[in-house]
Amino acid sequence: MEKKNIMQGIAENIGKVMVGQSGAAKLMVVCLAAGGHVLIEDVPGIGKTTMANALAKSIGVSFNRIQFTPDILPSDITGFSMYNPKTGEFEYKQGSIMSNIILADEINRTSPKTQASMLEVMEERHVTVDGVTYSVPEPFMVIATQNPVEYMGTYPLPEAQLDRFLMRITMGYPSSEDEVDILYRFKNENPLNNLEPVADGEQVKELQRQVRDVHVDRSVGEYIVEIVQSTRRVEHVALGCSPRASLYLMRAAQALALYNGRDYVIPDDVKSLVIPVLAHRMVLKQEAKIRKLTAESILSDLLKDVRVPV
Template identity: 55%
Template sequence: MNDQIAKILTNIDEVMIGKREVATLSLVALLAEGHILLEDVPGVGKTMMVRTLAKSIGTSFNRIQFTPDLLPSDVVGVSIYNPKTLEFEFREGPIVGHIVLADEINRTSPKTQSALLEAMEEGTVTVDGETVHIPKPFFVMATQNPIEYEGTYSLPEAQLDRFLFKIQMGYPTFDEEVEVLRRAAHREPLKTLQSVMTIEELRALQQQVKTVHIEDSVKAYIVDIVRQTRSDQHVYLGASPRASIALMRASQSYAFMQGRSYVLPDDVQYLAKFVLSHRLILKQEARYEQIEAEEIVQRVVARVAVPTQKAMNYE
């Protein structure tokens, strides 16, 4: 594993107890230039995770608290008339930043949610015909509460498709929660956290991830898995070709995190549920039978033939 990546994970471990997998997946998404949707109950550390990540890299951190009355201009920015210059000037919104926390994203209207689409996919925002490029690296970590549905709006499929991963934090174990109390009683680790990576170093790592080798047989394996989701009996709408690209890029990033210059089928198998589950639209029968999307993805992965060693040619 890269030394700088290891230092970031160590930093996160200083603040977050027992969240190594979530921290690893967050870094995988960041290095793959993707975005994350964190779905879990309040109080398990979703906001703390993204703040720790931002502070470890020493980059800008913006937070958008989504509410029912939030307007698209509150997210992307607005043009304001300057009487001195007799011109309109663009005042950028909080989405224009390096690491952005979109807190409780499902509490705002679909119109405001859609304002994020261009930013997340194209890396730009357009206001009054003026296009502004968001500086790279650009990483959005959105959160939503899966329990309270009153006053919330379900994310549209197009928006969900823009997230590389959908993951859950989960409650800590008994021992982990005791350790949380012990640390909170004596200090606040986030305040003393030091940056261990610069923006330039992060950009360099993102470019290195793109050079990770992936055999044609593994690419075919990814496509086979994604196509199988479209024909599953419990799926109304399966994963799109964008999902295939997302799974490939995530696998390259994960392999890089493991210190390898090539992707293994194991990488694809591990990441499949995080990449594909939120992109599936299930039939009503599946809901009646209480079948979850994660179960379907795992079932698909289990039945797709894994590339053999002979088909893979790694040096």
């Protein structure tokens, strides 16, 4: 498969399993190419776990699922040192984070201490155990899921951790026609069982290098910064987006441009990614919630006021 078509090929391969989720699959692949992590926030039973599995199988890399519960420990994730009486030395025992694709299932069900253990590896791509650093395999991507309507026994992700996710994606319920298609696609067996990879880890790493070479005109860069800085000036926003958000928005736009077969970013790339990249980074004031304003609606209004470069 040609390099320029790898991203579309992966998204189409995911579509062999996921029905009516082409938009979410496209964003997942863009996030992978940009070298970021993704948070899937939606109700149970719509295929969040299946989507993560399909992505991992499509690129033929290692995959680990971590089912987050209140009693899971940081060492379960990062690994730990164990004394070996034969050698008289401590040996590192790998944690479940040592894989290419990590599904952090229901990440908001575990304690803040365990959530915090993910911060270093998501940003630095390594873990530190007893003062020794261990790198995770490349490519590396965390796909976290959480249920937005269930609050009992959950621990909301802190802003510092939310900021580590390149995107937050919502999948939504399928249409009636798509739901009927789901019934028959899964009628005899799970199509995941027969899903073949269309790329490998080395191709993904090369793809991530290509993304960084996609041209971003200075006027587009200024457009990105103006959008992000506008979030800090909105009356109903207590905490706007950080410079990291500007960098992530640019990187995602570069990946989307490559997905669409271009080696340069256009303003439409940026506009289409503003909500999935920025919405989860904004903290709204209480009066915004009273007025039933959402980060998504605020961003939609902001986009109307920011001048688009020609």
